Amino acid sequence: MSAALVPDIQARPAAANAPLAGNAPVELLGLTRAEIAAALVEAGEAEKAAKMRASQLWHWIYYRGARDFSTMTTLAKDLRERLAQRFQVGRPGASRDLKSSDGTRKWLLRFADGEEAEAVHIPEEDRGALCVSSQVGCTLTCRFCHTGTMKLVRNLSPAEIVGQVMLARDCLEEWPSPKDGRMLSNIVMMGMGEPLYNFDNVAKALRIVMDNEGISISKRRITLSTAGVVPMIGRCGAELDVNLAISLHAVRDDIRDTLVPINKKYPIKDLLQACADYPGLSNARRITFEYVMLKGINDSPADARELVRLLKGIPAKVNLIPFNPWPGAPYECSSNNTISQFSEIVFNAGYSSPVRTPRGRDIMAACGQLKSDSVKRSKADILREQQAKEAAAAPMPAVAQAEAG
Numbered sequence: 006m007s008a009a010l011v012p013d014i015q016a017r018p019a020a021a022n023a024p025l026a027g028n029a030p031v032e033l034l035g036l037t038r039a040e041i042a043a044a045l046v047e048a049g050e051a052e053k054a055a056k057m058r059a060s061q062l063w064h065w066i067y068y069r070g071a072r073d074f075s076t077m078t079t080l081a082k083d084l085r086e087r088l089a090q091r092f093q094v095g096r097p098g099a100s101r102d103l104k105s106s107d108g109t110r111k112w113l114l115r116f117a118d119g120e121e122a123e124a125v126h127i128p129e130e131d132r133g134a135l136c137v138s139s140q141v142g143c144t145l146t147c148r149f150c151h152t153g154t155m156k157l158v159r160n161l162s163p164a165e166i167v168g169q170v171m172l173a174r175d176c177l178e179e180w181p182s183p184k185d186g187r188m189l190s191n192i193v194m195m196g197m198g199e200p201l202y203n204f205d206n207v208a209k210a211l212r213i214v215m216d217n218e219g220i221s222i223s224k225r226r227i228t229l230s231t232a233g234v235v236p237m238i239g240r241c242g243a244e245l246d247v248n249l250a251i252s253l254h255a256v257r258d259d260i261r262d263t264l265v266p267i268n269k270k271y272p273i274k275d276l277l278q279a280c281a282d283y284p285g286l287s288n289a290r291r292i293t294f295e296y297v298m299l300k301g302i303n304d305s306p307a308d309a310r311e312l313v314r315l316l317k318g319i320p321a322k323v324n325l326i327p328f329n330p331w332p333g334a335p336y337e338c339s340s341n342n343t344i345s346q347f348s349e350i351v352f353n354a355g356y357s358s359p360v361r362t363p364r365g366r367d368i369m370a371a372c373g374q375l376k377s378d379s380v381k382r383s384k385a386d387i388l389r390e391q392q393a394k395e396a397a398a399a400p401m402p403a404v405a406q407a408e409a410g
């Protein structure tokens with residue numbers, strides 16, 4: 006990564022493959038095949054056999070969803086035992102599992118260090134998308150977004166990102182990975198966080214998700230949404246080649262500066278240029294522009310016409326998102342009439358412009374409603390908590406014990 010591409014935020018790094026939950030052995034989830042092979046060698050497997058064994062392990066982990074080494078019957082029994090002593094195949098904990106009246110399901114995930122994020126499954130008739138988080142909290146402070154009221158706590162690790170998909174598959178009972186007809190057919194990187202500010206971990210996780218000997222969700226069924234981290238958009242296209250969605254939300258810099266403050270750094274013109282340059286665009290493969298409908302802010306017919314003008318030359322579709330309210334939000338949703346009018350102008354100019362049906366509003370699972378109670382703590386806070394824990398766990402001094410007794 007060149008210096009220019011280093012995000013100007015200091016996220017606490019995700020623990021390097023620490024266990025996903027509890028005080029357990031080293032996590033295998035989130036490792037590349039080569040890293041799994043190295044882990045096998047570390048567990049005493051001969052170097053020559055490691056590559057093949059890694060493929061077998063990959064199949065058990067990502068095709069069958071196996072977590073228990075003793076069930077991995079294509080591996081020798083003594084190897085299974087050695088693996089079980091050192092490694093684990095974990096999942097994020099789910100401290101809450103909520104189901105909406107419309108079938109949307111939201112998991113409040115809990116990671117090994119106690120931090121929390123959310124993942125949402127949005128079922129449709131014969132398919133479904135999983136909305137995956139990339140960070141605990143977010144740096145972006147978009148004014149209409151609930152997650153934006155949280156500070157960034159930390160990046161999620163590859164294991165924690167791919168773990169969201171594994172957990173959803175567990176809950177939907179979709180192991181082994183069927184090729185067709187599955188309810189977890191699509192991935193949208195539209196949960197908490199800005200995926201392009203955690204690109205390396207997101208990329209590692211998505212490569213695992215796309216691997217066709219495992220979870221096997223094709224890049225055409227994966228969409229990454231960004232608020233507009235312009236210098237990373239090219240890399241996203243070149244290295245992952247997934248569908249791109251842009252949280253545009255305004256057609257003038259002065260308004261977008263307020264709604265999506267990253268615009269001050271990467272204004273609309275630069276953002277649209279990066280979109281026009283996105284590799285592999287065609288009429289069959291367009292960029293999705295997300296546009297949240299905020300009453301009296303960005304929803305006039307003139308805004309719609311300006312949007313059409315800005316998108317000229319970019320293979321694009323527009324996704325209009327009725328604003329989803331959250332406690333204390335400073336905006337209201339545009340009226341249905343206003344939204345239809347806006348959509349019609351965009352549609353008549355030749356762009357598909359569906360209005361996104363809000364899903365899971367009753368469980369606060371709709372776009373922009375995700376939030377967890379994780380808070381950013383300073384190093385001093387963490388140290389204090391640790392000391393308090395140690396003090397509580399320490400044996401009581403004899404005098405105190407006597408008194409207590």
Ligand code: SAH
Pocket residue numbers: 145147149150151194195196197198199200230231232250251252295297326327328329330331372373374
């Ligand atoms: N940080 C990335 C990923 C989040 S995607 C991004 O900004 O694209 C979540 C989508 O929901 C974004 O388009 C976001 O702008 C939109 N959103 C946020 N708050 C919303 C709200 N209250 N109502 C409707 N959409 C919202």
